[in-house]
Amino acid sequence: MANKIMAWIDERFPLTNIVKHEITDYPTPRNLSYWWNFGFLAGFVLVIQLISGIFLAMHYKADTSLAFDSVEHIMREVNYGWLIRYMHSTGASAFFAVIFIHMARTLYYGSYRAPRELMWWTGQILLIMLMATAFFGYLLPWGQMSYWGAQVITSLFGTVPFLGDEIVVWLRGDFAVGDATLTRFFALHYLFPFLIFGMVAIHLVALHMVKSSNPSGIDLQAKDNIPLHPYFTAKDFYGLGVFLIVFSLILFFRPNLFIEPDNYIPANPMQTPAHIVPEWYFLPFYAILRAIPDLVGGVIAMALSILLFAVMPYLDRSKIPGGARYRPFYRIMFIVFAIDVVILGYVGAKPPTGFLITLGQICTFFYFALFMLLPFVSKREEKWLRAKGLPAEVEALIASDERQREIQRKEALRK
Amino acid sequence: MKQLLSLFIIYLFLASSSSFAASDNGHPLADIKLDRSQAALQRGANAVINSCMLCHQLKYIKYRNLLDIGFDQATVDAMRKDNPMSSLLPTGLDKKLVEDMFGIVPPDLALMAKARKGGPAYIYTLLTSYHEQADGRIENLLFPGIAMPDPTAHSVTEDAAAKKEIEAKILDIASFLEWTADPHAQERKTMGIYVIIYLVILTIMLYIVKKRVWARLD
Secondary structure (H helix, E strand, O other): OHHHHHHHHHHHOOHHHHHHHHHHOOEEEOOOOHHHHHHHHHHHHHHHHHHHHHHHHOOOOOOOOOHHHHHHHHHHOOOOHHHHHHHHHHHHHHHHHHHHHHHHHHHHHOOOOOOOHHHHHHHHHHHHHHHHHHHHHHHOOOEHHHHHHHHHHHHHHHHOOOOHHHHHHHHHOOOOOOHHHHHHHHHHHHHHHHHHHHHHHHHHHHHHHHOOOOOOOOOOOHHHEEEHHHHHHHHHHHHHHHHHHHHHHHHHHOOOOOOOHHHHOEOOOOOOOOOOOOOHHHHHHHHHHHHOOOHHHHHHHHHHHHHHHHHHHHHOOOOOOOHHHHOHHHHHHHHHHHHHHHHHHHHHHOOOOHHHHHHHHHHHHHHHHHHHHHHHHHHHHHHHHHHHOOOHHHHHHHHHHHHHHHHHHHHHHHO | OHHHHHHHHHHHHHHHHOOOOOOOOOOOOOOOOOOOOHHHHHHHHHHHHHOHHHOOOOOOOEHHHHHHHOOOHHHHHHHHOOOOOOOEOOOOOOHHHHHHHHOOOOOOOOOHHHHOOOOHHHHHHHHOOEEEOOOOOEEEOOOOOOOOOOOOOOOOOOOHHHHHHHHHHHHHHHHHHHHHHOOOHHHHHHHHHHHHHHHHHHHHHHHHHHHHHHHOOO
């Protein structure tokens, strides 16, 4: 019976083929470490957010006079509303945590290199869409931080030359953040996850074209690839279990860890909070915004701090495989960058006073300096490494990579 | 990559630590141990209803919610008189009058334990931080310039035993307001324990599955 149904479907839709090609026969490098779990986890969190979000939308009211109370209604009166809402708020943080680790892995192992530039760029677009979604969503509870955060961020568009003020009014739908802003942010917050879903599909099509990168930094021989299912499904699900334990610990025992106390005060346009802080995942970028004394410069720096990642495939001119493991200078830069981002996050969370202003400026300088230095450092590093003599395992990787390319060239010719 | 993960954990710690440390003006918060028993919550409820709610509101708490902290139906019926079970607890708040007296409308208390850094510890510290100054004025060290006069007379109580009693009452108020801010917290923590146990067992099994599947390779 089942076979008959499958045959019936396969005459009309290539289901068996798709399952074979994308899952049971899909070749995956067998040496992937657990750092390669985070793409799957990001997809899983997206689904959590979509489902919990749809249920929240059934009870939420996008109206400035009702929004705050409707969230409390969800927390108190709706059956397991508190669970759904905390799932969604914790899920937002989990999403960024997973995505940042996913990006850090890409940077550490040089996974953005050819031929995976489009993976990296679609990933960049996904990050920006995710940030926009989080920003829209943060306004919805209509707390003090929601309101003032939206007020500050939308006002940044006022720095656009000539049209600035008009753009700000156009974005808010009013002269200040208000009811018009709330309803449109709600509409966009509901729309964007589906756009993200579509973008994820493109990200995955690109992935299945070029296949996964792996810690060696080269494309493995056919014999070193194993099917996605059952090997990596088993590995991904084990990773998912570990992730869910961490996620649930926060969700059930510290659900307000990432929620500013001020956001439990209803939005009050007449009273600015003592200091306005964004959510933790925006803090490093917020620190960069504040580090530049000139607002226009700050906005440009903040935009660049996110967009600059896109040129990584061109900034990194080294061809040494194996990620940062065999590249001492790149590894140092990676670690300095990671520390720098953490310090920026700390600076972004604190009121800008005295030494913290200087610290934020120094870290902003390092943030950009590392990008700017990379073309020179990576080129010289490669020269130096080759002159010094590469370790045997790197030589082996390069030789293997050349053999692989030779095989691929021949195959392409035969076709 | 390992260093990166530890960095990330440090980052989360730093980002969240601010919510545990001192208050915004640097005044340290009292280190309190809340009594979350139903008896304590009920004592706190009575204190809040009979004192705090003369001026403050408790926006989201209805009579029927009181059943959740162990009040029996008869007690709630006596409290609500002719009001329906789903009506909010009454407040003596006359916004105009209070605003004329103190210059501001007293804030709603329902979410107070979530809306201040430190939560219940903040509430406890605030109510025990009134001190008589050299000029005879009574000032709050946690919230200088606060409009609310010392509601429990904690600052002017000399007798040690009476002071202890007031502090116990304030602790009950802090417990009750923690409950009003997050009435499902207890249910959440209980459910959390079961969820974690379930997930740990599931993850161990998933690990074994992974091991066995990968054992086929060599």
